[in-house]
Amino acid sequence: MNKKTYAGIEEQFSKLDSSKIVLIPVSYDGTSTWQKGADKGPDAFLNASENMELYDIETKTEVYRQGVYLANAITESSSPEAMVEAVHKTVKGYIKKNKFVTAFGGEHSISIGTIRAFNECFDNITVLQLDAHADLRESYQGSKCNHACALYEASQTTNLIQVGIRSMDVIETTVMDEDKTYFAHEMTDDDSWIDSAIDQMTENVYVTVDLDVFDPSIMPSTGTPEPGGLLWYETLDFLRQVFEEKNIIGFDIVELCPNPKEKSSDFLAAKLYYKMLTYKFLNDEVDDEFDNNFNESKIGINKFSKFSDDDDN
Ligand SMILES: [Mn+2]
Numbered sequence: 001m002n003k004k005t006y007a008g009i010e011e012q013f014s015k016l017d018s019s020k021i022v023l024i025p026v027s028y029d030g031t032s033t034w035q036k037g038a039d040k041g042p043d044a045f046l047n048a049s050e051n052m053e054l055y056d057i058e059t060k061t062e063v064y065r066q067g068v069y070l071a072n073a074i075t076e077s078s079s080p081e082a083m084v085e086a087v088h089k090t091v092k093g094y095i096k097k098n099k100f101v102t103a104f105g106g107e108h109s110i111s112i113g114t115i116r117a118f119n120e121c122f123d124n125i126t127v128l129q130l131d132a133h134a135d136l137r138e139s140y141q142g143s144k145c146n147h148a149c150a151l152y153e154a155s156q157t158t159n160l161i162q163v164g165i166r167s168m169d170v171i172e173t174t175v176m177d178e179d180k181t182y183f184a185h186e187m188t189d190d191d192s193w194i195d196s197a198i199d200q201m202t203e204n205v206y207v208t209v210d211l212d213v214f215d216p217s218i219m220p221s222t223g224t225p226e227p228g229g230l231l232w233y234e235t236l237d238f239l240r241q242v243f244e245e246k247n248i249i250g251f252d253i254v255e256l257c258p259n260p261k262e263k264s265s266d267f268l269a270a271k272l273y274y275k276m277l278t279y280k281f282l283n284d285e286v287d288d289e290f291d292n293n294f295n296e297s298k299i300g301i302n303k304f305s306k307f308s309d310d311d312d313n
Helices: 038-050 080-096 110-121 152-157 170-174 192-199 232-245 264-280 303-308
Strands: 021-026 068-070 100-105 125-130 159-165 181-183 204-210 247-254
Touching: 021 038, 021 080, 038 100, 038 247, 038 264, 080 100, 080 110, 100 110, 100 264, 110 125, 110 152, 110 204, 110 247, 159 192, 181 192, 192 232, 204 232, 204 264, 232 264, 247 264
Parallel strands: 021 068, 021 100, 100 247, 125 159, 125 204, 159 181, 204 247
Antiparallel strands: none
């Protein structure tokens, strides 16, 4: 991947020191079982982002001015476990630098690493998963770091809330907490699921978006599309409310499997990422200090010296 700035923004908004936001591309597609190509997701996402308008009409803001540092892509692929550890270590490093950390995959197994890092740095976290698939198998095809297991660890170690689910194996019913699961077929009845899901969240919320949560009519370029998914504005309405009411500590977007003949999915992913940043920083002036509020005692560092902590990973 060529080193460039996120969305082609000017260099002054893309330096690590002054950026509040860090974007980590993770080009990994080692365990996908059907259509391959999620490793090409970050490049397609970045290309679409470069061709996107940076003024947000809905909020009248330009969130890129908060600064977005594009980290080197994580390309570790020797094993699913090694990839997860590389993601975990890199994410934790940027959290300790007081950044708002985001990642773009890659297949969903990358989120095992991101969630593990956030769970080690923040207290009492909720993981909000938007996904067509439950991803709750304890292991699959010999690995606990398979995409089919992406949320198993989170189901055991965090307050996991699953939204948009419409495909799972019967074995996953033994792991799933149905009270905190919002199945797609039930969400179409009315929108009371929105308040119900938010009521179940703790203050610190990490969001993982598997793009196959969207309906294939608007998001066909994903590894395992499933009919009956979410549409654009209902998803944004939900996310905006979550970002308003909770402290979003970070997020990832995964499973863009680009098709050169179908670019609209790349643009949906680009716009979704930008919208989520926009909602996060809606009430922050560019000159405001940013504090990601990680729990320094939990990870054993002195917050006042964290900027001299120079281990880059
Ligand atoms: Mn998934």
